[in-house]
Amino acid sequence: xxxxxxxxxxxxxxxxxxxxxxxxxxxxxxxxxxxxxxxxxxxxxxxxxxxxxxxxxxxxxxxxxxxxxxxxxxxxxxxxxxxxxxxxxxxxxxxxxxxxxxxxxxxxxxxxxxxxxxxxxxxxxxxxxxxxxxxxxxxxxxxxxxxxxxxxxxxxxxxxxxxxxxxxxxxxxxxxxxxxxxxxxxxxxxxxxxxxxxxxxxxxxxxxxxxxxxxxxxxxxxxxxxxxxxxxxxxxxxxxxxxxxxxxxxxxxxxxxxxxxxxxxxxxxxxxxxxxxxxxxxxxxxxxxxxxxxxxxxxxxxxxxxxxxxxxxxxxxxxxxxxxxxxxxxxxxxxxxxxxxxxxxxxxxxxxxxxxxxxxxxxxxxxxxxxxxxxxxxxxxxxxxxxxxxxxxxxxxxxxxxxxxxxxxxxxxxxxxxxxxxxxxx
Amino acid sequence: xxxxxxxxxxxxxxxxxxxxxxxxxxxxxxxxxxxxxxxxxxxxxxxxxxxxxxxxxxxxxxxxxxxxxxxxxxxxxxxxxxxxxxxxxxxxxxxxxxxxxxxxxxxxxxxxxxxxxxxxxxxxxxxxxxxxxxxxxxxxxxxxxxxxxxxxxxxxxxxxxxxxxxxxxxxxxxxxxxxxxxxxxxxxxxxxxxxxxxxxxxxxxxxxxxxxxxxxxxxxxxxxxxxxxxxxxxxxxxxxxxxxxxxxxxxxxxxxxxxxxxxxxxxxxxxxxxxxxxxxxxxxxxxxxxxxxxxxxxxxxxxxxxxxxxxxxxxxxxxxxxxxxxxxxxxxxxxxxxxxxxxxxxxxxxxxxxxxxxxxxxxxxxxxx
Numbered sequence: 001x002x003x004x005x006x007x008x009x010x011x012x013x014x015x016x017x018x019x020x021x022x023x024x025x026x027x028x029x030x031x032x033x034x035x036x037x038x039x040x041x042x043x044x045x046x047x048x049x050x051x052x053x054x055x056x057x058x059x060x061x062x063x064x065x066x067x068x069x070x071x072x073x074x075x076x077x078x079x080x081x082x083x084x085x086x087x088x089x090x091x092x093x094x095x096x097x098x099x100x101x102x103x104x105x106x107x108x109x110x111x112x113x114x115x116x117x118x119x120x121x122x123x124x125x126x127x128x129x130x131x132x133x134x135x136x137x138x139x140x141x142x143x144x145x146x147x148x149x150x151x152x153x154x155x156x157x158x159x160x161x162x163x164x165x166x167x168x169x170x171x172x173x174x175x176x177x178x179x180x181x182x183x184x185x186x187x188x189x190x191x192x193x194x195x196x197x198x199x200x201x202x203x204x205x206x207x208x209x210x211x212x213x214x215x216x217x218x219x220x221x222x223x224x225x226x227x228x229x230x231x232x233x234x235x236x237x238x239x240x241x242x243x244x245x246x247x248x249x250x251x252x253x254x255x256x257x258x259x260x261x262x263x264x265x266x267x268x269x270x271x272x273x274x275x276x277x278x279x280x281x282x283x284x285x286x287x288x289x290x291x292x293x294x295x296x297x298x299x300x301x302x303x304x305x306x307x308x309x310x311x312x313x314x315x316x317x318x319x320x321x322x323x324x325x326x327x328x329x330x331x332x333x334x335x336x337x338x339x340x341x342x343x344x345x346x347x348x349x350x351x352x353x354x355x356x357x358x359x360x361x362x363x364x365x366x367x368x369x370x371x372x373x374x375x376x377x378x379x380x381x382x383x384x385x386x387x388x389x390x391x392x393x394x395x396x397x398x399x400x401x402x403x404x405x406x407x408x409x410x411x412x413x414x415x416x417x418x419x420x421x422x423x424x425x426x
Numbered sequence: 427x428x429x430x431x432x433x434x435x436x437x438x439x440x441x442x443x444x445x446x447x448x449x450x451x452x453x454x455x456x457x458x459x460x461x462x463x464x465x466x467x468x469x470x471x472x473x474x475x476x477x478x479x480x481x482x483x484x485x486x487x488x489x490x491x492x493x494x495x496x497x498x499x500x501x502x503x504x505x506x507x508x509x510x511x512x513x514x515x516x517x518x519x520x521x522x523x524x525x526x527x528x529x530x531x532x533x534x535x536x537x538x539x540x541x542x543x544x545x546x547x548x549x550x551x552x553x554x555x556x557x558x559x560x561x562x563x564x565x566x567x568x569x570x571x572x573x574x575x576x577x578x579x580x581x582x583x584x585x586x587x588x589x590x591x592x593x594x595x596x597x598x599x600x601x602x603x604x605x606x607x608x609x610x611x612x613x614x615x616x617x618x619x620x621x622x623x624x625x626x627x628x629x630x631x632x633x634x635x636x637x638x639x640x641x642x643x644x645x646x647x648x649x650x651x652x653x654x655x656x657x658x659x660x661x662x663x664x665x666x667x668x669x670x671x672x673x674x675x676x677x678x679x680x681x682x683x684x685x686x687x688x689x690x691x692x693x694x695x696x697x698x699x700x701x702x703x704x705x706x707x708x709x710x711x712x713x714x715x716x717x718x719x720x721x722x723x724x725x726x727x728x729x730x731x732x733x734x735x736x737x738x739x740x741x742x743x744x745x746x747x748x749x750x751x752x753x754x755x756x757x758x759x760x761x762x763x764x765x766x767x768x769x770x771x772x773x774x775x776x777x778x779x780x781x782x783x784x785x786x787x788x789x790x791x792x793x794x795x
Contacts, residue, residue, distance in 0.1 A: 076544040293692030342780030
């Protein structure tokens with residue numbers, strides 16, 4: 001397996017403070033944010049966390065959780081036994097296979113869209129896009145419902161590979177406070193820290209002036225946009241106060257080696273540190289799996305990079321006593337076609353694919369749903385992204401059937417047409 | 427290749443036979459007697475197509491995809507039998523029932539074949555048997571065994587794979603002779619120099635190593651890095667020598683994809699890199715047409731041509747002549763040509779199609795035998 005050193009360290013890929021603030025601000029939408037309803041009741045819960053590992057581009061279910069060796073769609077890889085008797089996964093995940101007792105598999109997902117953007121939105125909101133309303137992503141929902149009033153760190157952090165990703169409108173009516181703080185390449189914004197030439201006192205005075213002006217402006221022209229702008233500074237200040245959390249050099253060399261000396265390994269290690277520091281929701285994107293061409297070579301490379309740090313993360317969370325309170329989800333925006341095209345590729349496929357999840361509230365070793373012999377259709381227990389969304393929330397002890405009340409209008413937290421997947425919940 | 431092989435005319439290339447299988451094909455090779463075309467498929471089988479009778483036989487045993495095929499040289503005693511088969515082939519108007527039979531096809535000469543699969547196994551076969559079965563299996567590499575080659579004297583087998591190793595085996599019994607370490611990415615192909623003293627291996631990153639078989643040392647590296655790219659958009663490497671071949675005069679050719687702008691859609695151009703073995707000087711050969719895709723197979727024709735086949739959207743065969751870096755002729759084939767094989771008589775070639783068809787093309791005009 002070739003080692004992939006993706007870190008060039010060039011300044012081109014650093015996220016500037018301006019981009020950071022802009023991304024955070026862009027996460028808001030116009031409209032009143034009313035935090036009434038279920039949230040207040042949920043705030044007192046013991047801290048639970050959610051980690052989503054997003055395999056961007058659409059990972060192949062046949063090369064991961066639902067292999068079909070020896071069939072016309074199976075490809076060249078074998079299925080290997082796991083720590084759960086009777087459950088096999090693809091040979092590209094040998095270390096994950098040894099930890100399968102910590103994970104549940106849902107092999108019967110029909111997410112209904114073969115489009116990258118729509119598929120991602122469906123998977124992260126648990127709903128098909130609807131006219132007239134934008135639903136918040138699971139990260140924003142988790143940040144709002146799992147966060148605590150005295151939380152120092154932002155509740156919602158998204159770690160992207162360098163050169164990709166940005167802040168998205170992922171909090172919608174929940175407000176900018178719950179929008180993702182984007183962390184490109186797992187590093188805090190390069191110029192987040194106070195410049196050396198600026199004294200602490202001068203900086204404080206500068207900040208005080210900014211607050212006064214912002215408050216004055218807000219009294220006459222308050223809007224979600226102005227709140228988002230103000231919130232972006234608050235978010236930046238929070239990150240600034242705990243900049244040490246981003247320094248994975250504080251981890252032992254042995255730990256760093258276990259996660260792997262590549263970007264994704266660093267990012268997962270950072271995710272563990274963030275979760276440990278009190279962040280309610282972390283999303284780590286691993287790029288890229290959009291393998292229309294030479295699917296098998298590329299899955300060797302990408303999953304070779306995924307397997308080791310993912311196994312290390314599961315071990316770490318378990319060893320630190322965090323796995324029982326941390327829900328871990330491995331998802332994509334879609335799966336890939338069972339049919340292998342003539343360029344050895346697999347194309348977009350949402351009709352029958354798989355998601356893995358484990359940790360908090362999840363019955364490790366469970367397998368739900370089934371596809372047919374060639375993986376072209378679900379033959380048992382079809383579920384939607386809505387079912388999964390309910391499941392995520394229920395797994396961390398939240399009641400997914402309650403409502404948010406933006407503009408005093410009830411909006412179900414999760415799709416009322418779906419329900420949790422009870423078979424994988426503890 | 428017989429030195430007396432007739433000159434070819436690329437512009438007269440025409441389909442001589444088409445053999446169909448119900449699974450997409452991956453690789454293909456003619457056996458050294460020229461009697462059979464062997465093609466590997468995505469159903470883990472090797473298909474044997476008899477050029478004289480059209481008979482098709484499945485070779486079963488591999489548990490994964492096979493791309494590497496190599497043959498031991500024919501014994502000297504085979505000369506008369508091969509000549510008889512060749513006379514029969516030439517005398518026949520065509521193959522596979524496209525013309526009247528000219529007597530009975532002679533019995534095939536015994537053939538020893540070695541295949542390499544993506545579970546890392548090498549298999550030895552008596553490939554001309556009525557129903558061939560594996561006579562030896564060797565676990566050769568961790569991960570894919572991507573290619574296999576046999577030394578000119580038939581004593582050594584070389585294999586390479588995703589464990590970044592090149593390995594040498596005794597052809598006679600499959601025992602390991604030596605591990606050649608040094609590549610730092612998946613090793614895609616191997617080929618023995620015609621004089622039998624050196625071995626070339628080529629990896630994903632376009633590094634070609636020249637191994638001295640006497641010492642096992644890598645004595646130099648040749649640069650085929652135009653056949654590799656790290657695509658920062660998709661954060662993945664694409665490349666590798668998908669085909670490799672030595673010419674009798676020692677020139678080495680590696681083929682693959684270059685100018686990649688989108689790795690995951692396969693947007694790039696086919697390319698062949700030809701090395702002057704003595705000087706190591708590289709020359710890039712490119713198709714004349716603006717085709718997007720990969721060159722999957724390459725070989726030297728004794729009449730002075732370099733021939734490659736490949737595909738992306740559809741398939742192509744390209745011909746280069748002399749020192750000219752741009753192809754002089756292109757043949758469109760029905761599907762992605764995933765491999766190229768040149769017949770030992772030099773008068774025909776075959777491509778392995780992603781649509782399950784192995785097509786044999788004659789390289790001479792109709793009427794030329």
